[in-house]
Amino acid sequence: MDINNTDTQIFMVGRGGQGILVLARALSEIAFKKGRRVITSETHGMAMRGGTVTSSLKIGDFASPLIPAGCADILIGLEQNDTRDYLHMLRPGGITIVNTEDRNDFTYAVDATGIALNQGLKGSANMIMLGFVIRYINTDFYDACAVMESISPKRVLDQNIKALEIGFETASNEKYNQSH
Amino acid sequence: MEAESDNIDCKNEKILLGNEAIAYAVLASGASVVTSYPGTPASEILTTVMKLVKEQDLPVHAEWSINEKTALEIAFANSISNKRSAVAMKQVGLNVAADPVMSAAYMGVRGGLVIIVADDPGPHSSQTEQDSRFFAMFAKIPVLDPGSPEEALTMTMAAFKLSEKYKTPVMVRPTTRVCHARQAVAVPGITPEARPALFEKEPHRWAATPGPRLKLHIELNTKVKSITHDPLAGVKLLNGKDESSQAIVASGITYAYLKDIMQNKPEWRDLSLYKIDMPYPLDPESLDHISRSHTNVMVVEETEPVIEYQFPCRRNVRGRIDSTIPNAGELTPDILTPIIDTFLGLKRLYPEIHTTKQRRPSLCAGCAHRAAFYAIKKALPKGIYTSDIGCYTLGLNLGAVDTCLCMGAAISQAAGFFHAFKHEESPPPIVATIGDSTFFHAGIPPSVNAIVTGARFVLVILDNATTAMTGRQPTPGTGSVASDFNHDGLSLEQILEGCGIRSVITKDPYDIPGFIKIVKDAYDLSASQGVVAIIARHPCIQDRAMIGTQQAFTMSVTDDCNACGYCVKEFECPALEMGEDTVVIDPTICSGCGVCVHVCPRRALEAKPL
Numbered sequence: 001m002d003i004n005n006t007d008t009q010i011f012m013v014g015r016g017g018q019g020i021l022v023l024a025r026a027l028s029e030i031a032f033k034k035g036r037r038v039i040t041s042e043t044h045g046m047a048m049r050g051g052t053v054t055s056s057l058k059i060g061d062f063a064s065p066l067i068p069a070g071c072a073d074i075l076i077g078l079e080q081n082d083t084r085d086y087l088h089m090l091r092p093g094g095i096t097i098v099n100t101e102d103r104n105d106f107t108y109a110v111d112a113t114g115i116a117l118n119q120g121l122k123g124s125a126n127m128i129m130l131g132f133v134i135r136y137i138n139t140d141f142y143d144a145c146a147v148m149e150s151i152s153p154k155r156v157l158d159q160n161i162k163a164l165e166i167g168f169e170t171a172s173n174e175k176y177n178q179s180h
Numbered sequence: 181m182e183a184e185s186d187n188i189d190c191k192n193e194k195i196l197l198g199n200e201a202i203a204y205a206v207l208a209s210g211a212s213v214v215t216s217y218p219g220t221p222a223s224e225i226l227t228t229v230m231k232l233v234k235e236q237d238l239p240v241h242a243e244w245s246i247n248e249k250t251a252l253e254i255a256f257a258n259s260i261s262n263k264r265s266a267v268a269m270k271q272v273g274l275n276v277a278a279d280p281v282m283s284a285a286y287m288g289v290r291g292g293l294v295i296i297v298a299d300d301p302g303p304h305s306s307q308t309e310q311d312s313r314f315f316a317m318f319a320k321i322p323v324l325d326p327g328s329p330e331e332a333l334t335m336t337m338a339a340f341k342l343s344e345k346y347k348t349p350v351m352v353r354p355t356t357r358v359c360h361a362r363q364a365v366a367v368p369g370i371t372p373e374a375r376p377a378l379f380e381k382e383p384h385r386w387a388a389t390p391g392p393r394l395k396l397h398i399e400l401n402t403k404v405k406s407i408t409h410d411p412l413a414g415v416k417l418l419n420g421k422d423e424s425s426q427a428i429v430a431s432g433i434t435y436a437y438l439k440d441i442m443q444n445k446p447e448w449r450d451l452s453l454y455k456i457d458m459p460y461p462l463d464p465e466s467l468d469h470i471s472r473s474h475t476n477v478m479v480v481e482e483t484e485p486v487i488e489y490q491f492p493c494r495r496n497v498r499g500r501i502d503s504t505i506p507n508a509g510e511l512t513p514d515i516l517t518p519i520i521d522t523f524l525g526l527k528r529l530y531p532e533i534h535t536t537k538q539r540r541p542s543l544c545a546g547c548a549h550r551a552a553f554y555a556i557k558k559a560l561p562k563g564i565y566t567s568d569i570g571c572y573t574l575g576l577n578l579g580a581v582d583t584c585l586c587m588g589a590a591i592s593q594a595a596g597f598f599h600a601f602k603h604e605e606s607p608p609p610i611v612a613t614i615g616d617s618t619f620f621h622a623g624i625p626p627s628v629n630a631i632v633t634g635a636r637f638v639l640v641i642l643d644n645a646t647t648a649m650t651g652r653q654p655t656p657g658t659g660s661v662a663s664d665f666n667h668d669g670l671s672l673e674q675i676l677e678g679c680g681i682r683s684v685i686t687k688d689p690y691d692i693p694g695f696i697k698i699v700k701d702a703y704d705l706s707a708s709q710g711v712v713a714i715i716a717r718h719p720c721i722q723d724r725a726m727i728g729t730q731q732a733f734t735m736s737v738t739d740d741c742n743a744c745g746y747c748v749k750e751f752e753c754p755a756l757e758m759g760e761d762t763v764v765i766d767p768t769i770c771s772g773c774g775v776c777v778h779v780c781p782r783r784a785l786e787a788k789p790l
Contacts, residue, residue: 015539017769025362032195032364039328040362042197044220044305049571049649050754051541061443063328064436065361068513082539113768122768155724 007060131167210373546771588622
């Protein structure tokens with residue numbers, strides 16, 4: 001998939017506190033940097049206290065931020081059970097990129113939480129997922145780093161860039177390059 | 181800021197949250213006083229104003245006011261001093277500010293006064309789905325209904341001009357989906373306005389007694405009438421012809437949804453689609469023209485039938501009133517599409533959407549509110565627990581919140597329950613819980629009231645030194661609520677004592693056994709002293725500065741765990757889950773607060789200092 005010239009609708013789901021907002025914000029800034037029009041929708045308030053949080057990003061000529069059911073090109077899940085509840089958002093042929101140890105049911109499974117814990121990057125599973133996704137949507141790694149530098153608090157910037165790199169490399173691994 | 185925009189800016193465009201776009205518009209319009217009280221979905225408006233004022237060193241007074249009524253009154257005084265002013269709040273905040281809004285509409289303004297009220301169809305993070313456009317109609321002030329961050333910006337700027345043109349407060353009413361959408365918008369430059377303050381004394385207006393009020397009401401009616409002929413009041417035909425069998429009238433985000441759906445729906449091609457930017461006041465003649473020109477008209481708006489009610493004749497008008505459109509809940513594209521298909525006589529080809537089960541929100545791991553609630557329940561298990569608006573409403577997951585009516589009601593309801601039960605043989609203990617920010621907002625008058633009317637209950641102020649749920653804004657207790665004034669913060673202890681409460685005890689709820697004892701003692705004391713207050717003081721776990729200073733533990737489950745599930749059910753920490761043979765701790769969620777060691781009946785949760 002290439003967001004440089006295709007209208008793309010990306011639906012994201014996770015649990016409050018996992019960093020869905022930062023993931024969505026980073027992807028929108030990356031697409032905007034490539035000269036695309038973007039509109040996103042975010043969840044704020046009480047749901048962010050550990051509840052189900054969703055976010056949508058529409059790249060292209062769209063007026064409204066919500067993605068209708070059956071229209072998402074990509075479904076990114078930070079939590080596998082929550083993701084299963086939103087599979088109806090995908091269009092036929094759409095792909096899922098999910099943070100899970102379990103490869104079944106999803107197009108791409110990335111054990112971002114496990115990797116984050118092993119690498120001492122607690123709390124950065126969302127950035128590992130972002131690294132994976134940008135590889136998939138044909139985005140330059142350094143473009144993504146530049147965006148993170150502009151939106152990330154200084155305190156966690158180094159950790160975020162490291163996580164981004166790990167995610168990007170994971171996607172570059174051979175086993176993920178097999179076509180699905 | 182500058183470096184940041186250079187990085188991602190092209191043609192002075194920037195991706196902004198709807199609320200950020202409103203903040204830019206307010207400052208670009210030259211507002212010199214901007215006030216607000218935090219509330220989802222409006223909170224980021226003033227946060228952004230504060231940030232821009234600081235970064236660009238603007239001569240603007242921005243403040244987190246104690247509540248919305250105060251916020252509005254301050255902005256109003258600035259406005260009648262001939263200066264531009266803005267006030268932002270969520271829709272239920274407007275209920276609190278209702279008194280000054282109604283009266284300000286009669287008096288009118290001098291410098292533009294824009295009241296930004298964010299509605300929450302759904303509701304996603306509110307007590308009600310009330311439609312503030314009805315409030316604007318009630319107060320007889322114009323209201324603009326933006327449908328995107330871009331429109332939120334342009335309409336807020338237009339609102340200042342409209343306000344000065346007709347000398348009336350103007351409401352801008354975004355909804356959650358506009359406030360929390362991000363979109364690239366052309367960012368306007370900010371040049372502070374240099375208009376001097378000027379207050380022309382006119383007591384028959386600014387201090388009018390009932391007699392002159394009638395004159396002001398007649399003046400207001402004349403204003404409303406002339407606004408219906410303003411270009412902003414126009415109904416725009418944006419698709420199809422002005423004569424066809426079916427027409428849809430939409431405003432705000434519902435128009436944006438329809439526009440997007442239409443792109444993929446060739447069968448909607450001939451539909452006449454009208455857009456309304458100012459849902460009140462509308463020109464009845466232009467609405468009448470629409471209903472006469474089409475066989476059937478459907479009005480699509482959130483959340484109540486404000487435009488629909490203004491049609492002089494509704495014989496062929498469909499919408500919320502006749503339940504063609506559901507009269508509760510958000511109108512998402514998935515809900516709208518089949519409704520429009522049916523209206524157009526098309527077969528429903530769209531799949532039915534099954535509702536997804538959502539994970540319920542929960543207090544954060546390490547949140548001191550959880551410890552306080554657990555202790556209250558242990559100390560007074562047969563109590564009635566009144567509570568309030570904030571993160572801590574989630575204490576209901578622990579069974580420690582029985583009521584949540586509106587801001588400040590924990591305290592008045594506690595008094596009400598006391599009077600309801602006082603003649604019973606064994607009245608239940610009553611414990612009111614209220615957050616620090618909510619206490620300042622609306623908790624002081626009911627505290628005074630409870631003392632002077634002889635109510636007896638335990639009042640627990642959950643003091644986490646922030647307005648947590650809306651994104652951690654400051655409170656009068658923490659100080660630093662204004663952009664141009666430093667204050668160290670007021671003492672909750674002194675305020676409670678000033679309310680007439682004789683015993684005020686401060687305690688960190690992380691010490692669960694100690695806190696249980698204090699709640700029991702406070703209850704005993706309330707028999708003779710009426711209201712006894714406990715300040716449960718521990719900073720919010722989301723406050724990064726405090727996380728560094730707090731003792732952290734590595735938590736583990738010992739072999740003594742028999743998977744009874746008591747901790748999971750009664751303590752409800754998101755880091756504790758039922759495993760197969762034991763409880764398990766999710767290390768990605770656990771904050772290491774160590775509080776749960778007090779909870780396990782078998783002492784099977786172990787804390788080792790890091």
